[in-house]
Amino acid sequence: MTDIRPVRLAPLDVLSLGTIGLRIRRTRAVLSALGIAVGIATMVAVTAIPASSSRALMNELAALGPNLLQVMPAPDREAERPSLPAAAVAMVSRIGPVTSVSAVANLNTVARRSDLTDERDGSGLTVLASRPDLLSALDGRVLSGRFLDGGKFPTVVLGSVAAARLGIPGVPADGPPRQINVADAWFSVVGVLAPTPLSPEIDRSVLVSWEAARTVLDFDGRPTVLYLRAREPAIESVRAVLPATVNPEEPSKVLVTLPSDALAAKRVTERTFSVLFLGLALVALLVGGIGVANTMVISVLERRSEIGLRRALGASRGQIRIQFLTESVVLSALGGATGLLLGVAGTAVYAARQHWPVVIPAGAVGAALGGAVLVGVIAGGYPSIRAARLTPTAALASA
Structure with a gap:
């Protein structure tokens, strides 16, 4: 008897399969990515705007000769x-x-x-x-x-x-x-x-x-x-x-x-702004993660028939998991890139109106992109596991 083994998917196949839901439901994908983008843009803005304000304040304190x-x-x-x-x-x-x-x-x-x-x-x-x-x-x-x-x-x-x-x-x-x-x-x-x-x-x-x-x-x-x-x-x-x-x-x-005394004031200000940046960034990432998780859970519930059909045609649980996990990561990455651009643009406009130097912390850029992908992995983990656990009969029966 010949062994039947699942086909190993190439990276391009994984990407194509994982974006099927995004291509079919474009409006939902755009709205979901927009929700993530708003969260990431908020994270960038709430770190970059205080950083710009801090730089302006530091310049004023530096003019007082703290050193x-x-x-x-x-x-x-x-x-x-x-x-x-x-x-x-x-x-x-x-x-x-x-x-x-x-x-x-x-x-x-x-x-x-x-x-x-x-x-x-x-x-x-x-x-x-x-x-x-x-x-x-x-x-x-x-x-x-x-x-x-x-x-x-x-x-x-x-x-x-x-x-x-x-x-x-x-x-x-x-x-x-x-x-x-x-x-x-x-x-x-x-x-x-x-x-x-x-x-x-x-x-x-x-x-x-x-x-x-x-x-x-x-x-x-x-x-x-x-x-x-x-x-x-x-x-x-x-x-x-x-x-x-x-x-x-x-x-x-x-x-x-x-x-x-400007030196002491400058050091206190730096410590205060550092704590503020960290707290605001964590809140923004949490909001974005909840949005991604909610989107992916609903996607699994609505696509049970697709999952059941793919399982009946021989798709393994691992392939189902990687499909939904890829979709979550791609959705988050698109939202993260869009949010980064929105956050940078918003910061530049606001800083220019306040006559501040425009400061985009490198950590905020890395957190926006890396954080978006990480949030996509975490938020898509449970929905992908839940989708993979559906048996073909159960999935088709609930469709």
């Missing part, structure tokens, strides 16, 4: 001008988490609009020697002209308040630059800074080129304030080692500012 530290000498009554070692900038730049560092030095002199004004009238301004990389450390910008290039020529850049008090609102595009008097020497104004909210003392300062201060004003090269930025996770560790790094011989004579 900015200032290093300065401790007050010393015996010292005429308390300062830091000349090599402080180079030593701090060797700290791994430090991303940028610069320095200024108080020259303890007066800047005047003209040599005809009182020598003691400095308009409440401070004259600082500045390194050329100061703006990168402060995240500042030039409003007019350019910044100092580190050359030996006697040039200055004015803070926003200093420019207003000296009556120099900007640098002319053509013609010779305006000049001011610093310690009885003439300096050309090559730039005016925009306001620097993180360091208001810079707004009230006249910044002299570091090398020009050495050449013209007998500057000794010792800074009085360091500005540095470090990676946020390591900001506390960097702060702890700064005194010994800046002044190894007398670390107690070095003061370091505390991290900004």
